[in-house]
Amino acid sequence: MSNRKAATARRRLFAVTRYHAIGLFISLLFIAPIAWSALVSFKPSSEAARPPLPPWPVEGFSTQSYENLAKYGVGIWTYAGNSLTVAAATVVVTVIISLLAGYGFSRFNFPLKNLLFVLIISTVMIPFQSILTPLFLILTKLGLQNTLPGIVLIYVTLHLPFSIFMMRNAFDAVPKEIEDAARVDGASVLLMLRRVMLPLVLPGVATVAIFAFLASWNEFLAALILLTDQKKYTLPVMMAAVRSGQFGSIDWGAVQSGVMLMMAPCLALFLLLQGYYIRGLTAGAVK
């Protein structure tokens, strides 16, 4: 009897160990590149330029790479500020427009509603690189070329189809009767949207916000083409400049510290909103 118990315990221990070992191995695979970047970013510049093994700093920790990066061009804070402004503005404008449009598509009936919706969604299928030239010309005509509002407009346009689709689904998942109840309670459309509907579609909003933030924070091509003034560069464009080096020498430490710097807000935002994000993506999957 006790033998059987011991055998069961051994089997369970083995299963648990195997489960955690596999999990740990897979986690290491995912963490390794990030850890490597982080470790290299803390090597002194001279060491960072040498062959990368071992990955950890052997000549002592140093923030030299970060200092070099901070002094790059017109200063890292200008670029980070530009990126943050563009990403935040893109998030705010995308959320507001997709919230209202999603509500409209979900709740109101108007002629050609479905056609219009399909039309909006179908723009996702156009590769955006193919329309960069016309976009550039339009922005120039509008006097928005080489401005941050111009690039925000482009990003918002690119993210709206997905965002509207996401928000329409989020509103579709809210029972109509809740809205009826709010109307009986005397709520106006805007008050109802703000106090009743918004909290209920928050997972959708979080998903839209994360996508818009990540995409606009990391976007490179449009920023590279539309921004010509070095003072208006966003972080990805600056990173490309760091990566291409000066006079043939590349400061690998600065590149890795740039990677860390660019990753930090994305990670923070995702960790902050991940609960909502997952709920947003799976909304309506089960009742």
Place this chain on the structure above:
Amino acid sequence: MSAQHSQAPDKATIELKGVRKSFGSVDVIHDLDLKIAGGEFIVFVGPSGCGKSTLLRMIAGLEEVTDGDILIAGRDVTDLDPAKRGIAMVFQSYALYPHMSVRENLAFGLEIARTSAAEIKRQVEAAAEILKIGPLLDRRPGQLSGGQRQRVAIGRAIVRKPLVFLFDEPLSNLDAELRVSMRVEIARLHRELGNTMIYVTHDQTEAMTLADRIVVLRDGRIEQVGSPREVYENPANLFVAGFIGSPRMNIIDGICLAANRLSIAGTEIELDRPLPAAPQEAIKLGIRPEHWLITDKQADALPAQVEFAEYLGSTQYVHCRLANGELVTIEQRGGTDAKPGERLWLNCHQAALKIFSMSGEARRRVPAPIE
């Protein structure tokens, strides 16, 4: 119960004048007139798709009225917002705000109406006391059972101190036992508050037990308005006869032979009173399951063969086939158990026999006026 509720000017009449509703080219409510007295408990019943919920939503102001007028307490509210009509509504799915606590759910309408915080607190607590949901006030709807949620939904209606309560199938999401106890609660609420209430259901028991008057609807038209007893005992037509009562009334074909002689399924029956039909006229006969008698063979009895029997404890439903193939249901209390294939002889309480024309109107009395 708090004094404020009993003092409310709550005996509001409701009047529908030529009310019509169409979705595109499809008419769902046809030119409907109805007067509801102050303090009355009215139940709309009908099969699904008959327009009962649409009609309720029109009274609530959640659905636009295509044509006609709706008056609440003598005031034309046809074009008013739901919040300005003096109504409160309880929905089938409860429609509580999931992100707010019970207290916030109850207070939401009052907050919008800019009621003072002290007054909100007083009213929320008064409503919570009536519905015994005091201990639940700080919970979220997701943490409540179905019955508790429905109480909160009713509480949200009560705090609005409406002239009229509208219930849209409020109990259909609850299990059978809870439904019975909530039904009793709603009846108590009506007794205590005395407001005019309109209640939509497809459940006959709810309709019969709660209603002062039942409005039977079909295809957007009123088929009959009357007390539960009236619609059960004197249905205005075949539809009402078949719809009200469970198991449904047996409708069988017959031919009037003479003033008081009748042929049903090939058997001639002598009646104790003259038929409201012309000689040789084909008619429909309505007999409720409880009005059949199983007898020993008699001259005036119908032969029938038992198809199957359902034992329900206090009663037994015997499903039989008549000589002409028509299926009838008999409610049997006591007696021996009927076995499938057995031959029976059926008689009926003649006083309870309903006569309908072939087009479906009741022949004994004119349909009750819509009042």
